[in-house]
Amino acid sequence: MSTPLARSFVTVVFSTLVLLVVCLLFAPSSVSWGALSGSLPFAATIAIVGLGQLLVVQQGGFDLSLPGAVSLAVVVSTHHPHQDDGLLYQAVLLAIAFALVAGFLNGILVSFFRLNAIIATIGTNALLYGAVFATSGGVPSITTNLLAEIAGGETLGLPNSVYFVLGATAIVSFLLKKTVVGRRFEAIGANPLAGRAAGLRVRLHQMMAYVYAQLLYCLAGILIAGITREPTAFQGDSLLLPSVAVVVLGGTSLLGGRGYPISTVIAAFFLNQLSQFALSVGVPFSAQTIIQALALGFGIGVYSLRWSVNVRQTAGTKNVEEKK
C-alpha cells in the first residue's frame, strides 16, 4: 500500500524541487520572499479547489460546476456585505448554504439519478452562474476590510491563506486516511461494486463527494474575495483547468480510487510557481505560455517515465519468451 503513495509523493516533490532549482538559476526573483508571499495566496486557492476536485475524481466523477461555485462564493461574500464588516458572517453563512444546495444537487443527480457527472455538473454550473448574475449583475464589488485582513493578511510572516490550506489539507487527509468514513469513501471510489457487495452505502458516499467539494470551492471563493480587492464575477473560470491538473499531477487516477491530498497541494504550489517563473523570466507572453506548457508536460512526463520502464520490462520478458 505504501509504495504507490510514495511514488506519487516523490514524483511531485521531485518535479517541484527541479522547478525551484530552475527558478533559482534562471529567475531568482521568482523565489524571493516578496514574490513567494505575494503568489502563495493564489497557490492556496488552486490547492483548495484541487482538494475539492480530488474528492469528486476519487469517486470516478468530474466536477465542472467549480467555476460557478467559486464565482458565486466570491460575489456572495463581496456583494452581500457591501463593504460592511458586520454583515460578513451572514455572507459567509449564505455562501455555505449555496454550496450545500449545489453540492446536494450535483450529488443527487449523479449518484441517485445516475446522470453523467460531466453533464449534471455543467447544468449545475449554469444554475450557479444564474445565481452569480442575480447577486452581482456581473459586476465586481469591493471586498470588506475584515475579509481582506482575514484572507489577504499575514500571520507570523506567512500569508493567512496558507494556514487555510494547511487546515483544509489536514482535515481532508485525516478524514480520508484515518477515519472509517474516509476508508469506506476510498474503497467505494476504487470499486463501487465491491463496496456494494460489502454492504457499504455506495450512493450516499458518492453524493457526499460533491457536497464536500462544494464546501471546499466555497472556501476558495471566499479566500479569493479577500485576496483580491475587487474580484470579478467570473473569478472561478480560470480555476477549473488547474483544479484537474493538480489532481492529475498529484497522482490520483481519473478513474477513481485512492486520493493523494498532500501531493495535490504540492502540485498546486508547483503549478503556481510555474506561472510565477514564466512571469519572472521576463520573456514575451507567447514564450511564457510555451514555458508553462513545457513544464507541465515535464511534470506529467515524470509519471510516464515510470510507466515506460515497466512497459519495457514487460516487453523484454516477452522477447525472452519468444526466443525460447
Add this chain to the structure above:
Amino acid sequence: MKYSNFAKGLAISLGAAVMALGSANLAKAEVPSWCGPKKATLALLDGYGGNSWRQVTTASGKQTVELCPSITKYEYADGQGDTQKSISDIKSMAAKGVDSLVVFGDAGPAVLPAITSVFKSGKIIVPYRVAVGGKEGVNYSKFIGSSFENDGATWGKWIKSVLPKGGNVLFLSGPAGNSQGLDELKGLKSVLGPEYVFVNAQPFDVTNWDPALTQKVLTAEIAKNAKIDVIVSDFGPSLVGALPTFTKQGKSIPALATSDGNSLGCFWHDNQASNPDFKLFTVATGNDNVRLAVQWAVALATGGEKPKDAIFKAPAFEDSVSGKPNAVLCRKDLPGAIYMSSELPAEDQAKAVGQ
C-alpha cells in the same frame, strides 16, 4: 459550456428587460440631431462585460440610445471574453433582424470576418475602441476609434515632468497583443527617450485587466526590479489590490500614470501620506467612447445627421502634483467601481454597477 452561456445570456437579457421597463417611464427630452426619423433596432455587443468599467460603458451606451425615440428596440450581449461567443453573438444578433450593431471587438481582427459578413448583409455595424482591422465601407460602416496613442503621449509628458532625468517604467496593459496597449506604448515612446527604461516584458505585461492576474504580475515585477520609478497602466482601478505589495516589501508605492476610477482616487487619498513617492496622474477612462459609436450607428440607421468626430480623445483628468485639470477625486459615499470622468452622473453609475 453552451448551457452556462445560455444561462448567463438569459440572466443578462432578463436584467436588460427589467431595466428597459424601468426606464420607459423617463420623460423624453428633445430629439438630438443624430437621431433620424427612420425606425430601427440596435444591439450593443460587448466582447467582455465582466467589470464595472464595462457596466458603466454599457449604461452610457443605453442612455445614449434612449435619447433617440426612433430606436424601437435595444439589445445587449456579452461575449464574456470568449472570442467564439463574441463571434456567434454578432452573427446571431444580425440573424435576429437587428438593424444596427455597435461592437466592442475585444478579440481584435478575430471578429472581423463576422463583422464583415454582417456588413455585407446590409446592416449598419460600427466597431469601436479596439481596432479590428479592415476598412470602412468594405468591412464595416464606420470605425470609432479612441486615440490611445494620445493617452500614451499624455502619460509620457507627465512622466517627463515628474522624472526629468529618466527612470524605470513598468507598463501594464490588458490581454496579449491588444491594440490599445500597443498604441499607448507608441504614444509613450514618442515622448520618452532612451533614458526611460521599460522594465516589463515587451511590449507590455499582460494582465487581462483581471485584478487577480494584475496582482500576480505586479508581485513578480516588484521582486524582479529593485527600482520601479513609475507604473503606467491603462486600467488604474485593477491596480488598487496590487499596490499594497510595495508596502509589504518595505518600499514606497511609486508614481502612477493611469486612467481614473473612484476606488483609485480614494486609495491615493488614504495612502499618499505614508508613501512619499506616490504621485498620481490619470486620463479620463473613456466610458464616453461608446456614446460617439452609438450616435454614429443611430445616425446611419435612422437617417440622422452624422456626428462631427470620428475619434474619441480622452482628456487628462487628475494630477496629484499640479492639481490640474483636477486634484485627485474621491467619493467615499459611492461605490469604488465608478468613474468620476464619465458623463454619466456618479449616482447613475452607482445604479449601473448595482450598488
